[in-house]
Amino acid sequence: MRKSSLFLIYIAINIIFFFLIFAHASYRRNADMQLVAKNMEMARKLELTDLCLFTEASYIRHLSQADVHTPFQDYPMSVEHFPSGSLLGPPPTIKKINAKLD
Amino acid sequence: MRSWIERQRNIIDFTLCSLLRRKGKNVLLMLVYTLVVFVLASVMFFTHAIRKEASMVLKEAPEMVVQRLVAGRHELIPLSYIDEIKQIRGVSFVKGRLWGYYYDPVTGANYTLIVAADDQLSPGRITVGQGVSRARLVVEGDTMEFRAHDGAIIELEIGKTISSESELISSDLILISDDDFRRLFGTPRSCATDIVVGVRNPKEIPTVALKIAQLLPDTRQILRDEISRTYDAVFNWRGGIMILIFSGALLAFIIFAWDKASGLGPEERREIGILKAIGWETSDVILMKLWEGMIVSLSSFSLAVILAYLHVFFFSARVFAPVLKGWAVLYPEFKLVPFVDASQVVALFFLSVVPYTVATIIPAWRAATVDPDSIMR
Numbered sequence: 001m002r003k004s005s006l007f008l009i010y011i012a013i014n015i016i017f018f019f020l021i022f023a024h025a026s027y028r029r030n031a032d033m034q035l036v037a038k039n040m041e042m043a044r045k046l047e048l049t050d051l052c053l054f055t056e057a058s059y060i061r062h063l064s065q066a067d068v069h070t071p072f073q074d075y076p077m078s079v080e081h082f083p084s085g086s087l088l089g090p091p092p093t094i095k096k097i098n099a100k101l102d
Numbered sequence: 103m104r105s106w107i108e109r110q111r112n113i114i115d116f117t118l119c120s121l122l123r124r125k126g127k128n129v130l131l132m133l134v135y136t137l138v139v140f141v142l143a144s145v146m147f148f149t150h151a152i153r154k155e156a157s158m159v160l161k162e163a164p165e166m167v168v169q170r171l172v173a174g175r176h177e178l179i180p181l182s183y184i185d186e187i188k189q190i191r192g193v194s195f196v197k198g199r200l201w202g203y204y205y206d207p208v209t210g211a212n213y214t215l216i217v218a219a220d221d222q223l224s225p226g227r228i229t230v231g232q233g234v235s236r237a238r239l240v241v242e243g244d245t246m247e248f249r250a251h252d253g254a255i256i257e258l259e260i261g262k263t264i265s266s267e268s269e270l271i272s273s274d275l276i277l278i279s280d281d282d283f284r285r286l287f288g289t290p291r292s293c294a295t296d297i298v299v300g301v302r303n304p305k306e307i308p309t310v311a312l313k314i315a316q317l318l319p320d321t322r323q324i325l326r327d328e329i330s331r332t333y334d335a336v337f338n339w340r341g342g343i344m345i346l347i348f349s350g351a352l353l354a355f356i357i358f359a360w361d362k363a364s365g366l367g368p369e370e371r372r373e374i375g376i377l378k379a380i381g382w383e384t385s386d387v388i389l390m391k392l393w394e395g396m397i398v399s400l401s402s403f404s405l406a407v408i409l410a411y412l413h414v415f416f417f418s419a420r421v422f423a424p425v426l427k428g429w430a431v432l433y434p435e436f437k438l439v440p441f442v443d444a445s446q447v448v449a450l451f452f453l454s455v456v457p458y459t460v461a462t463i464i465p466a467w468r469a470a471t472v473d474p475d476s477i478m479r
Binding site for chain 1: 110111112114115118119152155156158159160161162163164167169176199203211212214216218219231233264265267268269270271272273274275277298324328329332333397400401404405407408411415426428429430431432433434439440441442444
């Protein structure tokens with residue numbers, strides 16, 4: 001078989017897989033919507049405010065409820081000490097400008 | 103048309119033979135290329151799916167949470183505040199919420215204890231999340247011991263475990279009765295952890311929040327909108343230390359790929375010279391180099407994206423697990439709903455395939471326009 005045929009077959013298989021990715025994603029989304037609805041119901045019933053992504057510390061467990069600069073509350077020179085902290089961007093409230101100073 | 107296709111196939115045949123002559127170097131390049139795109143695509147899939155799921159689930163979060171702050175820290179809130187908030191026009195309901203953390207010295211895990219307002223448990227019984235069940239090796243019918251605020255040991259029976267399907271929100275939860283919660287933490291009957299406020303007209307939420315802030319200056323208000331925005335910022339793949347570290351690897355790859363693609367070696371220059379000498383046009387040489395770039399980048403890109411999808415949605419992002427788990431003893435085991443953003447895949451394509459392919463053409467064009475005799479010497 002010609003090398004170009006092998007390459008074109010490889011690319012064709014990948015393209016088919018690409019379409020399968022989107023088809024699978026669409027199928028799973030439809031199938032999992034019930035589960036998402038169940039989680040929404042639980043969040044409503046239990047009045048939950050956060051996802052359970054990290055459980056290392058309170059400010060990481062309940063991100064939306066954490067105080068601004070929480071790690072620094074432990075002592076003034078304290079830096080972030082949990083690995084998951086490195087994954088998070090700064091909370092949007094930090095960037096909020098209350099008033100222009102000049 | 104048929105002759106055009108045949109011409110392209112002949113060039114691809116020749117290009118593949120040329121690539122195979124430098125097998126080691128090209129295979130290594132493709133491996134690094136695939137790995138870099140795989141990590142980038144995995145991060146993109148993971149962060150998009152988690153943010154999308156968070157935005158949907160947290161649509162049902164409380165409209166407004168009112169917390170009392172004392173000396174900059176979250177403090178218990180007196181239930182008398184409820185009556186004051188109720189007087190504000192537009193408020194539909196106000197109720198106290200009881201929740202807190204319990205550090206379990208047996209496992210070293212932190213649990214979240216919640217008193218479920220709508221589903222009051224009978225005293226002495228609890229409902230636990232799957233993470234708690236795994237960490238403590240307990241099932242329905244077992245008892246768990248807790249050390250109360252005064253040092254007393256409280257034994258609570260597990261009535262139910264929460265379904266593993268909802269681990270993303272409930273893995274570390276322990277649902278407990280009002281009486282047991284107060285006994286465990288010594289929370290006075292006159293206080294709650296915070297207050298949940300419902301507002302009739304969603305447009306009035308900021309106004310109501312402002313009125314509460316004026317009425318009760320020692321409180322802060324967290325709106326549902328802010329909660330959603332927090333999760334928009336979470337796992338932002340353009341921020342955080344992770345992308346900073348990864349950008350180092352990415353830059354190294356760019357230098358490697360640029361060097362490989364743009365700097366033609368003497369062997370490659372000689373090859374172009376010979377091709378020109380035997381009658382190849384400059385356009386043919388450029389076409390060959392275009393195919394070379396396409397073969398390397400397209401093959402690596404497509405394989406990397408497929409592997410990234412499998413990694414995130416079939417194998418629960420195992421590569422990221424050590425970073426995501428961090429120091430946590432209790433970690434939720436969840437499968438993400440595959441929310442895939444096609445525009446992100448397209449952006450990744452244009453950031454990886456196109457620059458590499460273009461980078462291969464320019465030096466080839468330069469070499470192909472020089473006299474073959476001078477190249478071969």
